[in-house]
Amino acid sequence: MKVHILTIGDEILIGQTVDTNSAWMGEQLNLIGAEVVEITSVRDTEKAILGGLSHAKENADVVLITGGLGPTKDDITKKVVANYFGVNLRFDEPTYERIQRIFERMGRKTTENHRSQCMVPENATLLPNKMGTAPGMWFEENGKVFVSMPGVPYEMKYLMENEVIPRLKDQFPAFPIIHKTILTAGVGETFLAELVKDFEADLPENMSLAYLPSLGEVRLRLTGRGGDAKDLEAELEVKSRELYELVKPHVFGWGKAKLAEALGAICREKKLMIGTAESCTGGNVGHEITLIPGSSEYFNGGVISYSYELKTRLLGVRESTLSMYGAVSEETVQEMAIGALQALEVDVAVAISGIAGPGGGTDEKPVGTVWFAVANKNNIKTYKLQLGKDRDKNIAFSTNYAMFILYKFIQNNY
């Protein structure tokens, strides 16, 4: 199945909005074995949309259209699509009733504008959109499929997951394709590749391994294709377990989980309170941990001891340690972590101190030097990373690394 993604909207062409929808759709389509052959963004004029539709269908079986369905742009897009197919618009009563019910619940009245939202091309099959007022629309012509969705990311994602992808799988049955993803952190792609070299070389022809790196994390995605779906699932289960054993010390989960979620889950499971003592990450570890809803159940809090004085004052790091070894040292992060256990009243604490850059480096401790410690009342472990010169990347990488060593410490000690 070849897919063309067509994005409609001036806001993308003038750079006001980054098109993140297409990347998300590309990833989802790739997972079901569809090939995205092209992504096109056009202005929201009649001429541009018609041109986009004609061009899109040339090299694809399926054209997925997003955007151009906002309240003010509503009419032109639907009119252009109707015009493209040579049909009229009709009023869809069920859609109107649904919008009325939503507004009644909010104690508000619908306006004339809402009636116009219910005009749809006669040949459209409507896809229910539980996340918004505008339904998705499915069209078929000469064996090709066109789908129009709103550009609002969570509405588009809802429609893709619940309506579009299941229908595409039915309409374009492909050989089975199954993925198993192992989530790792703390080591690079090259390091992992070395560990799994033999495994990868011996993979059967119908399987492939992809390394998907992002700051401080690498997802290992094992994909199997073809044959009987049940057999494939069983084969993949065996192979992914083999892979897991090879990289086990670096794994924090399977599938789509985020590192902060995995950390939260293990804290809940072991009934532990955690805390953070941050210097160069400036609060970002606390931020990432608390992005997870309900994190107050296991995260008590943290200290951002950016200055020397606060390392001493809030965490009890000795002045002699700071003057002898400096703020970026194994000795200092050890004292920060131990101090945090007490100051924050937690079971496990992580401490981070480094030189994020671009300034502040020396020959002995260049920019990118970062020390970590993780401790409970019986144990302490320290780590050192030598990162690059990019401040934002150093902070992001160190943040992920801190969460990962915290996760592993809990896994190994409780």
Added chain:
Amino acid sequence: MKVHILTIGDEILIGQTVDTNSAWMGEQLNLIGAEVVEITSVRDTEKAILGGLSHAKENADVVLITGGLGPTKDDITKKVVANYFGVNLRFDEPTYERIQRIFERMGRKTTENHRSQCMVPENATLLPNKMGTAPGMWFEENGKVFVSMPGVPYEMKYLMENEVIPRLKDQFPAFPIIHKTILTAGVGETFLAELVKDFEADLPENMSLAYLPSLGEVRLRLTGRGGDAKDLEAELEVKSRELYELVKPHVFGWGKAKLAEALGAICREKKLMIGTAESCTGGNVGHEITLIPGSSEYFNGGVISYSYELKTRLLGVRESTLSMYGAVSEETVQEMAIGALQALEVDVAVAISGIAGPGGGTDEKPVGTVWFAVANKNNIKTYKLQLGKDRDKNIAFSTNYAMFILYKFIQNNY
């Protein structure tokens, strides 16, 4: 001038990379009065690239190509472009010498692969790329311009700013276009629109005002077009000052500055140390402040008092205040801010406590309720926001709001 942006690379079509380059280019081109008519992403195969080039030139004067110049994809892209123009590749000696010099400085030797990086289509004008090894390439055919650049964002940006945009301005002289951008925070688009309603209605025909909102911030961009460049600059200077006076209480800067940068600049100017006491933002205010290089000069540190106990233990919030008014209250944030002044040894402190959601709301204090306080030893100001239900957005919005009230407090009190 009509521009088509063509992005080459499988990584975009399978969703591994979000195409942020095109949005950045779209914004820059819009600023010089060019119209981006379409953005297209194609695979890195010969057929797809040829198809993309033919399609792109149909409706544009200029085709800007990014990507497909990586070390492994080098040959195919350049071969396809040469093939498209019907020319051969030639070896460019100066490029090779430059690469050799770079490698000598690093104490390394060039490889055969570097020689192939120096093969360029015969009809290319080379654009020096100080950020990488592959030069940009400029082509002209039948009055149309094609430019090929690497996909690495900082290399592309360097080439756009230093080579491509100046050349495009020469080759396609347009009427002058000038922008003045006023940066505001803390209030919404609708609120600002009401303030500047009359100003906007009375703008001369050659000027327009754009509202560019992002979480907690709105950029007001005044654009003037046409006539004599010097006169236009003078007119725009007058009008932008008028606009500034209308929205002054909400302004934190001009042009491209970030809120955290503006905060840093005013702290340096007034020689102040600041600190943070965060609850619902979980460390993100500290993180945003410390993303700015050199922030240790004015940011002493912070406390992430996520739990009740830590609000008391680290910031001295009275237990009676917490039990009587709750953690999300004016009384609590006041005590947090005052406690932070002492605990963090700073001149000015900001405190944030709220219900980020999705859980934790009550009828009296629904999800999205956030209290703020900013204090020095003589003054304290409090603020309350009622935000929405989205945890990530509430955190991001509250973070910007905290930095903004800190900025305004310093501006008004020092």
